[in-house]
Amino acid sequence: MRKISIQDIAEELKLSKATVSLVLNGRGDEKRIRKETQEKIKNYAKLHNYRPNQFARGLSRGKSEMVGLIIPNISDNFYARIASRIEQKARLSGYTVVYSSSGENPDREKELIQTMLDRQIDGLIIASTQKNQEEIKRLKKMNFPFVLIDRHYPEIETNFVIVDNAGGVVSAVDQLVKQGRTRIGYVSLQSDLEAIHQRTEGYLQAMKKHGLPVESSFVQEVSPESYEVEMNQAIAHLVEAEPKVDGIVFATHYLTAAGLRSLKKRGLSVPADVAVVSYDQMNAFDLIEPPMTCVIQPVDEIGDRAVNILLDTMRKNETTKQLVLKTDFVVRKSCGG
């Protein structure tokens, strides 16, 4: 049961490689190969479990039927779910997805893009660190098909599928206001990510819209590296400086987690003392006490749209498509509702 090549089949059946290849690629009729011959080839191939060597095929066709996916971190549930969806969706169109995590490291991201290009992938989906403009520009200049997801470079014209971050936070603030909260704080991340800035924008917009004051202590930022520790500081500012907040919006799910721990340590009760809404969710956010109110990102839609756009771009050279998806919202007890 050794590996069998097209050559082997051709010799065995006393035909040429060309004929065999044509038939096995379904071009037998088009090339007017006799039905009988076609059957013979197909049967032999099936019987001996013929499998085309993808290297040879790729080399000669210049296509790999693979698309690359680069995300910051596969063990972040948000990206894992996107990855999972993209894989499923891409498979339906016959593509294999190759994915890798950049660990939020631009150099590594660059390296990964290069590795994937070396492997002759046909297209790329990237949730970029957003510190990799040069590489993205290069892809664009190469006219290589790609789609940015979750994060994009506003200054580069590319395909992208992102989420309406500002809108998501607005709905979070709206909900707190609806519950009668007026001194609403916001905890965010020190970050260059557009998405993070937009969330802050959303907070400020929403507060303005409701005519609520934004005290200087209301907006807190912690560093991505040591947010666990800094969160205690941040919470201290929010709940001690006068006026104390009666509601907090956290900019990411893990900030919410850290924030809750911090609130708990101080003996503050949610939502009685402070109502909480989280941007983005975590697996157990409906399990915790109180269950967490969340802005929900349309994970499946991000994946589906990204794949669709990529396939379009790969096939015809479509115009660039830029999508901003609306967030969803789940009200649970943490917001005081």
Next chain:
Amino acid sequence: MRKISIQDIAEELKLSKATVSLVLNGRGDEKRIRKETQEKIKNYAKLHNYRPNQFARGLSRGKSEMVGLIIPNISDNFYARIASRIEQKARLSGYTVVYSSSGENPDREKELIQTMLDRQIDGLIIASTQKNQEEIKRLKKMNFPFVLIDRHYPEIETNFVIVDNAGGVVSAVDQLVKQGRTRIGYVSLQSDLEAIHQRTEGYLQAMKKHGLPVESSFVQEVSPESYEVEMNQAIAHLVEAEPKVDGIVFATHYLTAAGLRSLKKRGLSVPADVAVVSYDQMNAFDLIEPPMTCVIQPVDEIGDRAVNILLDTMRKNETTKQLVLKTDFVVRKSCGG
């Protein structure tokens, strides 16, 4: 800035493809190519950003420098973390990891294995559905390098890295006993997975060891498809039948989650009414009230060991390696401690 091939370099520098290839693969000295010539080639290659075509290289070398990873579900945090670790570790040895989710579907798993073999991967790491003996046997017969992780086929002699499931549950029961609980229930999954059976074994062993009775209502099984619903039934049996349980061990993290919801619905308090220990963890298990006591699986070690074994197997044809890793344990409030 077009794509440049070895051919191009050779022509430009009036050398042969062979020389260029040799030099760029670091075999210049060995083949006694003049330093000067080597420099010329390397410089030209760097300057024009030469990148070898991996298809061509793979075709001619018969190696792809890729390893495949097949897991049930990338959006399950347990597997995501393993995948992440494996990717990092494999990269250090110059391998790219291609991964795919089987969705617990044996047919799909088989398909994935085939696809990966077609793509000429050099080795494979599989967390199998355990309903795919034929395929695994086939790999073995082909003498293809692979390692099973998390789940293995006891009747097939293969490399594997699994966890001491029974031992993990024993430590869970031990902890509950230490907290003075004596009527300990166990909620598991209807499943053919060895890992799941072993956990049940562990429960029974531990109860026996402590001389505790296992009432018929103490062991509950729910189906993987509708465990959320059936959990209510299961919990009802555990807490209503006499004698009522005063402690429960859940066989997986998501069973724990569902169980907690169910207990909450009935107004039962953890750990006052029922102490709880979870086999395996979830992201927010330290956030919930009460924080969850967990059996911790050595995720990183699974990944590291699997890669090591795979690399060994790929290089020299080592003897089969079979590893059973010990679990860890985190005590938190849910067990009454």
Next chain:
DNA sequence: ACTAATTGCTAAATCGGTTTAGCAATGGAG
């Protein structure tokens, strides 16, 4: 009966590398 069209298939180039056997030129030893 002669040309034209159709049928059925193949030869050979190509993709971009790797690798082995060996050639030509130079230097040194005897």
Next chain:
DNA sequence: CTCCATTGCTAAACCGATTTAGCAATTAGT
């Protein structure tokens, strides 16, 4: 001056497919 070693490099086969131009044999058309 001849012979052998060494240096520096190359020709050509090979990996396993795809694809195009076109040949030979048969059938159809007039």
